[in-house]
Amino acid sequence: MPFTAAVRPHVWAHGCDHAYLAAQGPGAVPPPPVEADAPRWAQAQRAVHAGRQIVEVTLHGKGAEAVVLQALEVRVVKRRTPPAWNVYEMSMGCGGILTPAVFRVDLDAPRPLARPVAGADGTRVLPAPQFPLRLSASDPVVLRVEAATAGCDCDWYLDLRWSAPSGSGTARLDDGGRPLRVSAATGRPRFGYAHEPGRWAQG
Numbered sequence: 001m002p003f004t005a006a007v008r009p010h011v012w013a014h015g016c017d018h019a020y021l022a023a024q025g026p027g028a029v030p031p032p033p034v035e036a037d038a039p040r041w042a043q044a045q046r047a048v049h050a051g052r053q054i055v056e057v058t059l060h061g062k063g064a065e066a067v068v069l070q071a072l073e074v075r076v077v078k079r080r081t082p083p084a085w086n087v088y089e090m091s092m093g094c095g096g097i098l099t100p101a102v103f104r105v106d107l108d109a110p111r112p113l114a115r116p117v118a119g120a121d122g123t124r125v126l127p128a129p130q131f132p133l134r135l136s137a138s139d140p141v142v143l144r145v146e147a148a149t150a151g152c153d154c155d156w157y158l159d160l161r162w163s164a165p166s167g168s169g170t171a172r173l174d175d176g177g178r179p180l181r182v183s184a185a186t187g188r189p190r191f192g193y194a195h196e197p198g199r200w201a202q203g
C-alpha cells in the first residue's frame with residue numbers, strides 16, 4: 001500500500017464533549033481523563049462509546065507517486081442489544097467555535113453511508129469533504145468520521161478505496177485490528193463528574 005493510515009478512535013468533540021457507557025457504578029469509576037488518555041481509561045473500564053463515536057484518520061503518502069482516494073464505505077459487522085450500563089459524561093459542559101467538516105454516519109440505517117457535512121470556523125464555512133481526494137508524501141489527508149446510533153450496540157469499520165499508478169486496493173480502517181464500537185445510550189442513567197467534591201453525580 002503506497003500510504004500509511006493512523007486511526008484515532010477516541011476523538012472528542014471540541015476536545016472535551018464525549019460520553020462512555022460502563023457497567024460499573026459511579027463509586028467504582030475513576031475521574032474522567034483528558035482526551036489523550038481516553039483509550040487507556042476506556043480500556044480499563046471496558047467502556048464503550050455512548051451514542052456517538054468520532055474517528056480521525058491521518059493518511060500519509062510513502063513515496064513520490066500520487067494516490068487517489070476514491071470512496072469511503074461503512075461496514076457494520078454486528079448489531080447487538082445495547083447494554084444496560086451507565087453513561088459517564090467526560091465534561092459537564094464545553095464548546096468551541098470550530099466545527100470540523102466531517103463524514104457523518106447513521107449506523108441504524110439499513111445500509112449506512114458516510115455522508116459529507118460542512119463545518120464552520122466562526123462565520124467561515126468549512127467545505128464538506130468530497131471524494132476523490134489526492135494524497136502524496138508532501139500532502140497528507142485527514143478524514144474525520146462521526147458515527148451515531150440510537151438503537152444498537154454496533155461493531156463497524158471503514159473501507160477506504162484507493163488507486164495509484166502502481167495499483168489499487170481497499171484499506172480497512174479499524175481499531176488496531178478490531179472493529180470500532182459504539183452503543184446506543186437512550187434512557188440510561190447519566191453521570192457527570194463534580195470536581196469539587198471529587199465524585200460522579202447523576203444529572
